[in-house]
Amino acid sequence: MIISVGTIGLDTTRTPFKTVEKVLGGAATYSGLSASFFSKTGLVGIIGKDFPEKYYKTLRERLDLSGIKIDKKGKTFFYDSTFDYGFTKRKSNITELNVIKDFILKLPDDYIKADYVYLANNDPDQNLKALEQVDKPKLTVCDTIEYWIINKKEKVKKMMSSVDVVVLNDDEIRLMCKEPNLIKAAKKILSWGSKYVIIKKGEHGSLLVYDDFVFPASGYPMEDVVDPTGAGDSFAGGFLGHISKKGKLNEHVLKEAVIYGNVMGSFAVEDFSVNRFLTLKMEDIEERYQKYRNIVRF
């Protein structure tokens, strides 16, 4: 089983072409739904009384929700942001932590034996607490964001040294390591204790680094991006999903997992919210994986 720990929230997303209000979002939501195509996946997080029934139904049909706490007095995490014309920059307008603020994370008994754990971009203290509760997982993955790197750098470092795989984007790793070269930065993170670092580079794809091994993967060519929200978490879901499905880890599986991650990210951005995942089928994923393979082969 995979567990995806993090925000389950409501997003208002403004692009130059369209705005959607209070749609289903959150890092754990994207990674969980993405992973659910590959393996049984559970969500860990908290929602409020205002969380729409239809979104709960969407999640329940695809995921195990025994790790979700419902706070009947509070409001769901809410994030309002605006993308620029080129979808390269995002401006945060409103971030309401709401029920997440005082959430005391406790895993259900089933989840303690989870083999695969994704810790999304939460407070590193909360991620570390989740990690403590899991009993001998096969692979643990964490992400983070600029906010925690700036405000809780030592705890982020501790979290990164406690997992197997650190996933983060190029700006974040440069900020975290104060090193402009991505490979050098990745090796710095590896020196803290994790086994693998994956740098997400948006349209430019990703870079997997471990020991002296580097695997650069181009982004899947996209002409029509609708909403980049959740691409990185969907990447992580596909990555962990494929490894979980294979049940083993070697160089070959790792590379495949990175490509499945890229593919899942490419689907996520084709529509607002998690909408693309609601109609997606495993055969679509396999078809794009093969198409990607043919495109980059030379």
Next chain:
Amino acid sequence: MIISVGTIGLDTTRTPFKTVEKVLGGAATYSGLSASFFSKTGLVGIIGKDFPEKYYKTLRERLDLSGIKIDKKGKTFFYDSTFDYGFTKRKSNITELNVIKDFILKLPDDYIKADYVYLANNDPDQNLKALEQVDKPKLTVCDTIEYWIINKKEKVKKMMSSVDVVVLNDDEIRLMCKEPNLIKAAKKILSWGSKYVIIKKGEHGSLLVYDDFVFPASGYPMEDVVDPTGAGDSFAGGFLGHISKKGKLNEHVLKEAVIYGNVMGSFAVEDFSVNRFLTLKMEDIEERYQKYRNIVRF
């Protein structure tokens, strides 16, 4: 035969780690030396009385120089620039056009029958004049820079519509097309008349676009960049060099040529000026090509 048309100059390059003064540089120099590993290559350009004999000797040993005019009264093109800590931004300090300013480009008789033509980032009017003089070339390639896009946009467009391959970087194509999506921007350029567009993305590799075909290629992973000057022109030299060596053009050769381009760019940045090319051997190029192939294979 390949001809490489453009600047042959002297560079003062300042990096946070070292500064080199009045070293051999220029777009035609980089592309020409890069192409010379694959096929016979001639340079077209102008130099002044101050052009050091040792640099002339370096060029003469590797290239046909009958297309170089020496202006005994003038000074060689000079460019002084500073790179930032991450080698991602370059600041121009001094640009002295000198002998290039009033250069009337006339190809030697031999060059009129050149099969492969690279028009570096010169004045598009000058590039168009060079193009007019070549008799039925097999493949023509042009590059440009921000300066010409801003100051002579219509002429840049005319040049782009007159060649087979347009090579330019991601910032330039976005500026030229006022379109943030790179594939859409490439298709816009293709609609003007060229057959192929290659977008250079520095450390993120490149994107080849033609018809409905997209070939994204990751950058060769580099931990130690010394001087990024000339990477793009070296890319073009390797690209054209491989096609010239193969003597034919199909999807397979095109993809290979892009990878040889990336490989030549990766060598160029390993040392200041064109120094890396002076010790490089074809077997080093083949070795890195194979290494790249193994790295990206999955």
